[in-house]
Amino acid sequence: MNPVKRRSFLKTTVSAAAVSALPSAPLGAQQTAAPAATVVVVHGKDIPKMLAAGIAKLGGWEAFIKPGMKVVIKPNVAWNSKPDQGGNTHPDLVRACVLAAEAQGASKIALPENTCHDEKSTYKISGVEAALKGTKARLYRPAKGDYKQVDIPKGKVAKSAGVPKDILECDCLINMPVAKHHSGATLTLSMKNWMGSIANENRRAWHRDGLHQCIADFSTFIKPKLVVIDATRIMLTKGPQGPGDLAHPEEIILSTDPVAADAYAATLFKKEPFDIGYIKLGHEMGIGCGDLKKIAIERVEA
Amino acid sequence: MFTRRNLIRLILFLAFALLALGLVPAAWQPWRVLLPALSPLLNLGGATAAFAVGMVTPFALPLLILPLFKGRFFCWRLCPMGFAAETVSRLNTRNAGLIRRVPFIGKGLALVILGSAAAGYPVLIWTDPLCIFNGFFSAWRQPLTWSSCGTALGFILILAASLAAPNIWCHRLCPLGGLEEMLARLAERLRARGPGSQPPATDAERVKVGRRVFLGFAVGGVAGLAYGKVKSAAAKAAAFIRPPGAVDQNFNALCARCGNCMKACPYGLIFPDLGTSGIDGLFTPVLKFRSQNESQEQFCFQECTACTQVCPTGAIRFLSKKEKQQTAIGLARVDKKKCIAWEKGEYCVVCQEFCPYQAVIEVDHKDVKCPVIDEAKCRGCGACESQCPALPIAIVVEGRNPQTPLSAPSPQLPE
Numbered sequence: 001m002n003p004v005k006r007r008s009f010l011k012t013t014v015s016a017a018a019v020s021a022l023p024s025a026p027l028g029a030q031q032t033a034a035p036a037a038t039v040v041v042v043h044g045k046d047i048p049k050m051l052a053a054g055i056a057k058l059g060g061w062e063a064f065i066k067p068g069m070k071v072v073i074k075p076n077v078a079w080n081s082k083p084d085q086g087g088n089t090h091p092d093l094v095r096a097c098v099l100a101a102e103a104q105g106a107s108k109i110a111l112p113e114n115t116c117h118d119e120k121s122t123y124k125i126s127g128v129e130a131a132l133k134g135t136k137a138r139l140y141r142p143a144k145g146d147y148k149q150v151d152i153p154k155g156k157v158a159k160s161a162g163v164p165k166d167i168l169e170c171d172c173l174i175n176m177p178v179a180k181h182h183s184g185a186t187l188t189l190s191m192k193n194w195m196g197s198i199a200n201e202n203r204r205a206w207h208r209d210g211l212h213q214c215i216a217d218f219s220t221f222i223k224p225k226l227v228v229i230d231a232t233r234i235m236l237t238k239g240p241q242g243p244g245d246l247a248h249p250e251e252i253i254l255s256t257d258p259v260a261a262d263a264y265a266a267t268l269f270k271k272e273p274f275d276i277g278y279i280k281l282g283h284e285m286g287i288g289c290g291d292l293k294k295i296a297i298e299r300v301e302a
Numbered sequence: 303m304f305t306r307r308n309l310i311r312l313i314l315f316l317a318f319a320l321l322a323l324g325l326v327p328a329a330w331q332p333w334r335v336l337l338p339a340l341s342p343l344l345n346l347g348g349a350t351a352a353f354a355v356g357m358v359t360p361f362a363l364p365l366l367i368l369p370l371f372k373g374r375f376f377c378w379r380l381c382p383m384g385f386a387a388e389t390v391s392r393l394n395t396r397n398a399g400l401i402r403r404v405p406f407i408g409k410g411l412a413l414v415i416l417g418s419a420a421a422g423y424p425v426l427i428w429t430d431p432l433c434i435f436n437g438f439f440s441a442w443r444q445p446l447t448w449s450s451c452g453t454a455l456g457f458i459l460i461l462a463a464s465l466a467a468p469n470i471w472c473h474r475l476c477p478l479g480g481l482e483e484m485l486a487r488l489a490e491r492l493r494a495r496g497p498g499s500q501p502p503a504t505d506a507e508r509v510k511v512g513r514r515v516f517l518g519f520a521v522g523g524v525a526g527l528a529y530g531k532v533k534s535a536a537a538k539a540a541a542f543i544r545p546p547g548a549v550d551q552n553f554n555a556l557c558a559r560c561g562n563c564m565k566a567c568p569y570g571l572i573f574p575d576l577g578t579s580g581i582d583g584l585f586t587p588v589l590k591f592r593s594q595n596e597s598q599e600q601f602c603f604q605e606c607t608a609c610t611q612v613c614p615t616g617a618i619r620f621l622s623k624k625e626k627q628q629t630a631i632g633l634a635r636v637d638k639k640k641c642i643a644w645e646k647g648e649y650c651v652v653c654q655e656f657c658p659y660q661a662v663i664e665v666d667h668k669d670v671k672c673p674v675i676d677e678a679k680c681r682g683c684g685a686c687e688s689q690c691p692a693l694p695i696a697i698v699v700e701g702r703n704p705q706t707p708l709s710a711p712s713p714q715l716p717e
Contacts, residue, residue: 080605080658080714116656116689118568118603183654183664183671200599204691207650208642240655243713277649 035296036289037260042252044302047232048096053302054228054254055100064225067105069171072112073097074224075128076177076193077139079241080117083127086235087242089178091131093230093252097174098137106172109137112146112164114196116241142166147199154285155217157209162199167222175224175258179231179265181239185211186276187269188240189262190227191219191287212277219258219278219287227261229253231268259288260295267292307378311385318382322439324565331566331608334440335361337382338560338614341432341478342366343412347419348427348556348615351526352549356616369482370489377472377479383431383460384472384479390461391468400467401474408480410518415477417522423530423555425522427615428585431471431478433560434460440561443570445597452574452585453561484515529555529582539703542578543589543632543682546602547610547619550704554583556617563587563609563618569600571684572609587618589631591684593698601684602631604658604714627659627712632682632699634661634675640696643672653686653697660713662686673697679710 042054055061065071075094081087094111101109111132115122119141123129132139147162167173177193184207185192192215195203206214231251238244249268255261259282263273273290274280283290318337320326326333335358339345345362349355368376377384411429418425428434438457443450460471472479530552545563549556564572564587573595574585587609592598610621621629634653638644643651647670654662654673661679664671673686686697 117658118600118605121603121605183651184649200689204652204689207648207652207691208693211649238660241658 036291036294037255037257038296038298039257039260039264040254040298040300041264042254042300042302043250045250046302047090047092047252048099050252050302051093051096051100051228053300054252057298057300058226058254058256061100061104064174065101065104065106065172068107069104070108070110070166070169071101071106071172071174072110072167072170073101073137073174073176074167074193074197075111075113076188076196076230077111077113077122077126077128078116078196080122080125081242082125084233085243086178086180086233086246087240088122088126088128089176089230090232091127093228093232094128094176095131095135097176097228098132098135101137101172102135108170109135110166110170111137111139112142112166112197113139114198114200115141150221152217152221154220156213156285158202158206158214158217161202161218161221163222164197167197172226173222173224175227177229178234179229179253179268180235180242181237181244181269183239185215185278187262187266187271189265189276189279190224190229190258191215191262191278191282194218194222197222212281215278216281216285216287219282220285224258225256227253227255227258229261229265231265234268236269257288257295259283259290263290263292263295264297308385311380311382314380315382315385318435319439322436322561322565323442324440332611334436334562334566335612335614338430338433338436338558338562340365341430341614343415343430343477343481344427344433344558344560344614347415347424348558348617350416351419351422351424351552351556352616354616354619356620358614365478365482366485369485373486374479374482377476377482381431381472381478383435383457384476386435386457387460387464387471388469390464394465394468397466398468401470404467404470404474406474406480406483408474408476408478409484409514410480410521411475411477412481412484413515413518414522414525417519418526418529418555419522420519421523421526421530423526423552424615425525425529425555426477427555428456428557428559429475429477430558431460431476433558433614437559437561440565441574443565449576450573452576453559453564455585456559526555538578540633540700542575542583542703543591543699543701544579544703544705545572545587545589545609545618546607546626546629546631546705547613547621548587548631548705549617549619553617554580554586556615557586558615558617559585560614562612562614566608566612568606568608569598569603571598571600571602588701589684591687591699592690593687593695599688601656601688602682604681604683604712624712625707627681627714628708630681630702630706630708632680632684632701633677634680634682634684634686634697634699636673636675637696637698638672640692640694641673642692642696643667643670644696650691652689652691656685656689658683658685658712658714659710676710678708681708681712 042050075089079087182188339358339361342362434456437453441451441454575588
């Protein structure tokens with residue numbers, strides 16, 4: 001632990017010194033000072049506006065979706081829980097993203113989601129089904145035939161998994177979890193959200209084989225272009241199903257680095273990111289940066 | 303053969319078959335109770351035995367009133383089971399007269415059913431033709447196994463009997479036919495008392511009929527009472543899980559094996575029992591969660607009351623969503639030796655994640671959260687069992703018979 005700390009300390013102090021001492025330094029020098037990851041945190045009340053503001057900060061939708069692309073959004077819509085209970089991704093956020101994808105000219109928008117509760121009821125109660133009315137997005141629970149078994153070459157424990165074909169074949173993958181307490185994994189954030197995509201037998205196997213390592217293993221394989229974490233309201237207890245105690249940070253968290261997004265989101269729960277197994281492993285395996293000191297957090301009000 | 307009469311019967315046959323098969327829009331599904339509920343034997347027999355009048359009770363009226371004026375109109379013109387039996391009977395022309403030597407057993411059957419129902423334990427209620435018809439078509443499911451189609455047996459037996467001895471079912475064996483026949487005769491006799499009609503039956507005849515009816519009732523009553531006494535020792539209460547709303551005391555007697563609850567379950571959790579609920583519980587409905595059905599990944603969903611809406615006899619009472627969520631059909635048990643949290647110290651508590659009633663308590667054991675069941679909250683819905691990652695499954699639901707109403711509030715109830 002110690003050498004890592006020292007190194008990171010050195011880096012941050014050196015880069016801070018560089019930035020402050022040389023405000024007009026040449027480009028090369030600035031790049032060594034550049035943070036390992038950027039997380040955009042948008043605070044506000046109007047969810048579509050918040051998403052638009054956050055995306056603008058990341059370079060606009062053009063950076064993610066080009067006309068004709070197949071887009072997959074992975075919300076967390078697993079439980080028979082109402083929007084204000086914080087068990088699922090907020091329907092307004094899902095809708096805003098789908099509308100943006102349509103506006104960008106996406107050829108296909110799919111939302112495969114393996115619910116934990118009865119899917120008909122879950123899609124309805126969560127408000128997501130209604131939110132998608134009038135759009136061309138398809139929200140569905142993958143059937144057995146919709147999965148394809150894939151290898152995870154860099155996985156240490158999880159070596160393969162069944163993944164919905166839509167996810168494998170898409171051009172733009174957006175991970176859109178809700179941040180909430182989780183009894184088994186401490187917190188559900190973006191990396192954990194993929195457990196709602198993989199086949200049930202893999203999900204069960206991951207619990208047997210070591211949950212955090214398997215979550216990190218899968219993230220060596222799956223590469224979302226964009227992570228949007230819904231932290232408009234967060235469930236602090238009784239997760240993942242709830243109902244539990246709520247807090248209202250009124251934030252959405254955007255990043256292209258899932259580990260960094262998760263690391264920031266963990267702080268909303270007053271947790272050290274590296275106390276959460278999969279964030280620590282994700283950082284160590286080089287999936288992204290979980291070290292808050294190296295993450296640039298850009299705050300936006302919307 | 304293709305007369306108008308047969309065309310109507312064919313249409314009815316197909317309509318009721320589609321209804322029983324569940325090949326109708328979702329909103330119509332609860333109407334699968336209609337056909338079996340038309341039979342006064344199932345409907346009134348059940349209501350009498352259970353001391354409960356339900357929403358389906360009025361469905362029994364048509365077949366009580368119709369025979370008074372039209373004889374066995376229902377049997378010859380409408381009954382889908384009768385249509386099937388008659389059609390098959392036509393295939394055998396050589397033995398057409400075979401049934402002449404057989405007495406009308408159906409009349410006795412009807413009396414025994416009603417007599418025993420009055421005693422609280424209707425015996426032989428499952429011989430009702432409408433329930434047998436329904437049981438055949440509601441048995442089809444994916445995947446079909448020998449044990450999953452137990453309720454289809456009666457229909458096959460009737461057709462086989464009709465092939466061997468034409469018309470034996472409708473004319474000799476059918477208890478509903480027997481009831482209709484008796485009601486028709488009763489009406490005839492009452493009309494005969496009116497002015498200007500045939501001479502009334504002699505006293506001797508009347509006594510004979512009265513004696514038979516009394517005897518049938520008495521035999522039924524004694525059988526019912528005896529059955530109630532013997533039955534109690536039959537099965538271990540924890541060995542089987544009944545659908546929510548199942549009555550406890552006389553379930554095996556009340557259940558007509560019509561297969562409605564099994565087919566109504568959107569998750570395919572309910573199967574015909576093969577003996578865990580006692581010998582007399584053959585083909586009665588029991589729930590099989592994942593430990594008994596490997597491919598099952600669903601559980602008795604807290605928002606669903608489908609099976610409670612379709613019972614024609616009241617063996618399964620109608621439950622509101624609130625009542626369902628307060629009814630414990632079973633109790634989950636954790637086997638610590640198999641549990642990956644208790645035994646291997648892995649992060650898991652998937653059971654706690656999935657429990658809709660927050661009935662799994664987490665306790666710290668060697669720095670890992672481990673599951674313990676809160677018996678006051680566990681409804682036995684099987685959510686924990688449906689996704690337990692342990693091999694073999696470490697959390698298994700056992701039955702609670704009688705089903706206990708819980709006072710602990712359900713977190714699922716709308717506020």
